[in-house]
Amino acid sequence: MAVGRARSEASRRAILLATRDDLTEHGYDRLSIDRIATAAGVGKQTIYRWYPSKSELVADCLVEGYIVRPILTTSDTGDVRRDITAWIRAFAEQSRVPAAASLTRAITAAAAENTAVAAHYQEQARATQEALVGRLEAAVRAGQVRPGSGVETVAETIVGGLLYRILTRQELDDTFVVELAELVFRGVLEPAD
Amino acid sequence: MAVGRARSEASRRAILLATRDDLTEHGYDRLSIDRIATAAGVGKQTIYRWYPSKSELVADCLVEGYIVRPILTTSDTGDVRRDITAWIRAFAEQSRVPAAASLTRAITAAAAENTAVAAHYQEQARATQEALVGRLEAAVRAGQVRPGSGVETVAETIVGGLLYRILTRQELDDTFVVELAELVFRGVLEPAD
Amino acid sequence: MAVGRARSEASRRAILLATRDDLTEHGYDRLSIDRIATAAGVGKQTIYRWYPSKSELVADCLVEGYIVRPILTTSDTGDVRRDITAWIRAFAEQSRVPAAASLTRAITAAAAENTAVAAHYQEQARATQEALVGRLEAAVRAGQVRPGSGVETVAETIVGGLLYRILTRQELDDTFVVELAELVFRGVLEPAD
Amino acid sequence: MAVGRARSEASRRAILLATRDDLTEHGYDRLSIDRIATAAGVGKQTIYRWYPSKSELVADCLVEGYIVRPILTTSDTGDVRRDITAWIRAFAEQSRVPAAASLTRAITAAAAENTAVAAHYQEQARATQEALVGRLEAAVRAGQVRPGSGVETVAETIVGGLLYRILTRQELDDTFVVELAELVFRGVLEPAD
DNA sequence: AGCTAAACGAGACGGTACGTCCCGTCTTCAT
DNA sequence: ATGAAGACGGGACGTACCGTCTCGTTTAGCT
Secondary structure, eight states: OOOSOOOOHHHHHHHHHHHHHHHHHHTTTTOOHHHHHHHHTOOHHHHHHHOSSHHHHHHHHHHTTSSSOSOOOOOOOSOHHHHHHHHHHHHHHHTTSHHHHHHHHHHHHHHHHOHHHHHHHHHHHHHHHHHHHHHHHHHHHTTSBOTTSOHHHHHHHHHHHHHHHHHTTOOOOHHHHHHHHHHHHHOSBOOOO | OOOSOOOOHHHHHHHHHHHHHHHHHHTTTTOOHHHHHHHHTOOHHHHHHHOSSHHHHHHHHHHTTSSSOOOOOOOOOSOHHHHHHHHHHHHHHHTTSHHHHHHHHHHHHHHHHOHHHHHHHHHHHHHHHHHHHHHHHHHHHTTSBOTTSOHHHHHHHHHHHHHHHHHTTOOOOHHHHHHHHHHHHHOSBOOOO | OOOSOOOOHHHHHHHHHHHHHHHHHHTTTTOOHHHHHHHHTOOHHHHHHHOSSHHHHHHHHHHTTSSSOOOOOOOOOSOHHHHHHHHHHHHHHHTTSHHHHHHHHHHHHHHHHOHHHHHHHHHHHHHHHHHHHHHHHHHHHTTSBOTTSOHHHHHHHHHHHHHHHHHTTOOOOHHHHHHHHHHHHHOSBOOOO | OOOSOOOOHHHHHHHHHHHHHHHHHHTTTTOOHHHHHHHHTOOHHHHHHHOSSHHHHHHHHHHTTSSSOSOOOOOOOSOHHHHHHHHHHHHHHHTTSHHHHHHHHHHHHHHHHOHHHHHHHHHHHHHHHHHHHHHHHHHHHTTSBOTTSOHHHHHHHHHHHHHHHHHTTOOOOHHHHHHHHHHHHHOSBOOOO
C-alpha cells in the first residue's frame, strides 16, 4: 500500500490548465515549463514527476480533454446531409473564436513535431470523427448513403479540410461550409443521366 | 547605388540548405540557429542580418522552393478522374519517403505556429493546388464536372485530407487514395433515381 | 527562513579561483566569463546569479583575498628605517614573480576602469598599508619619526611608487628599494646645518 | 614616387580624437573600434590600415599627445621646494577635472594591460617627470638638494603617488599636496640634532 | 498521537541556445 | 591607391529555459 503523501489533484489540474493557456498564448514551440510552473503555482519538479517531457504533458492535456473540450455530436433529423452540414457549421463556428483557433494550431504543431502527441491527437480526433462516422453509417443503413464509400476516410477528409483552413488562417465562412458539404455529398461529377 | 560589400549569395544558399536539413532532422520546434550557422559555415550574424527570426528564415526557405521542390503537375488524358487520381497517387507516393514526410510535418508545424510562415505556406500550397484547379476547370469546360462545385475548395480539401494523414503519421496507401478520389468525384450520396 | 536549494560554496570558490587565474593569464580587459565558467565547471548563470557584472566578480575576488593573499606585516626591531625597508624589499621581491606582477597589473586595470573595484582595491590596499602605518606610528611614539608627517600619505606614497614601477614593467631592483627608503626617511633636502 | 591617393591626415586626426573621447567615456576595457570609426566618420579599414590593434591605436594617441596634452613645466624661483610643490599642485588641480581623471585612469588601465602601451606610457611619463628631474638637478647643483638622492626615483615616486590617488578616486586636495611635498623634502625622520 | 516517507513550493545547479555586439578581414564602388 | 561603407566568419556577451538536484515543509497512512 502506498505510503507518504498522495499526489495533489489540485496541482495536476492547475498544471494542465496552465499548459493549455500557455499553449494558446505562445504555441507549442515556445511553451515554457518554467512559465507553466509559475502560472500554476507549482514547483517544476512536480511537473517533471508526472510528465517526463513537454510532449507527455501536452499529450495528457489532450487526453484529459483540456484542449478539444466540446466533442461535437450530430443530431439525427433523418436528413443526413442537413445533419452533417450542421456539424461542419458548428465546428466552423467554434473555430472562429481566436483563442480556440490558436489552441488548435498549437496542438496541430505539437502533433506534427512529436509522435506521442500525434498518437493522442489522432485518438482524440477519431473521437471527434466518431460522431460523423456514426451518423454516416446510420445513413448507409437507411439507404441514403452508398455503402463502401469509406466513411472513416470521409470523416477524416472533412476534418482534414477544416484543419487545413485553420492552419492557413483562412476564414471558415459559410461558403466554405456549403462547398465542403456539397463536395462530400454530391462529389464533383456531372450526373451522367 | 549600393555601397559596401555585396551580400554573399553562396552564404545565403548554404544557410537555406542547412535550414532545410535541420528542419528535416529536428523539426521546427528544435531548429537551432547555432547548428545551422555551423553546418553552413557561416557566422550567426549573417543569418540574423537577413532573417530577423527563425520563422522568417523558414519562410524564405519555403519561398525559394527549398522545401516543396517537386511541384506536381497533372496530365490531361481526357479522363478527369483518372488524371486527378494520378495526381493524388503521385503526391501520396512522394510523401512515403520518410524525409519528405518529416519535412512536411516540420513546415506544417512552422505554419501552425507562425503567421508569416503560414502566408508563404498557403501561397506555396496554392501553387501546388493550381495543377488540380486547372485540370478541374478544364473538366468543367468539357462538361465533365459540375460548374459551381467550388474547384478551389475541392483542391484545398484534397490537399487538407492528404496533409492530415501525413500529420497523424498514417499510411498514405492506395486504399486511401482510391477512397479520397471516390469521395471527390461521386460524393457519398446514393443516387436518387 | 531561506527557501529552495542553498547556493553551492564549492561553485563559488571554483569561480573565484578560476577568475583569479584568468585575470593572471589574460588581464582584466580580456577576462572571459565563458572561459571562467568552463574552467570552474560551472554554468554561466551561476556566475551571473551572484555577480551581476565582470567588475563585481573581480571585486569579490579581491574582497575574499584571492588576489592579494599575502598581506605583509612589519617586524619591529626598534629600527624603524630597517623595518620599513625590509617591508618594501619583501613587497618588491614578491612582485618579481611574473604571475604576481601580472595579477597586480590586471587588478590595477580593473580598479582604474571600475569604481566598485576601485573601492575594494583601496580597502584592500589600506589593509596592506596598515602594517606600514602601524610601524610608523610606533616610531612616532618612540620619537624616531616626526609627528605630523602624515603617515597615511607616506604609506600611500610608498605603495603608489611601487605600483607605478609594476605598472610600467620596470625592475623592482634593490637600488630602487634603497632610493625609495632614502626618500621616505631623509627626504631630498640638504641638511641646513 | 607614390601612386594613388595620399593618406588623409584629417582622417588620422579624427581617429585619434575619437579614440581619446571614447577612452574618456568608456575606458580602455570598453573601447570600441566600430564606435571610433563611426564617430570619426571613417571606415574601419582606415583604422586597421594604420593601427594593427587597439593597443597600437591607444599608444599612438599617447605619443601624439592627445592624452597628456599639457605637459607641465616647472618654474625656477630659486626655492626648489616652492617650485616642486607648485608643480604637484598644478598636476593635482588639472586632475580634478573629471574628464581628465577619467582619461588618466583609462590610459593607466591600458598601460597595465598592454606592454606596448606601457612603453609609450612610461616614455610620456618620463617627459612629464623631466621637468621635475631638471628642477631637482638644478637644486643639486645649487647645493639645496643632496646629491645621490636618485632624482629619477624621486620624480617617479611623486608621479606614482599622484596616480595612485587618481586610480583609487581619492581627492587630490591640498593637504595631500602639502604632505607629499613634506615627505619628499624632509622625509619622515626626526632630525637627529 | 506520533512516525515515516512521499509529494510539495522554492529555487540553485550544469548546461544549451538564444539574439546582440564587436572583432579583424574582405569586397565593392567612388574619389 | 586610398577611403567610406558595410558584409563576412567568428567569439563572447548576458538572458531564458532546460531537466536535475537539494532544501525545508506539509500531509497521508501506518503504527
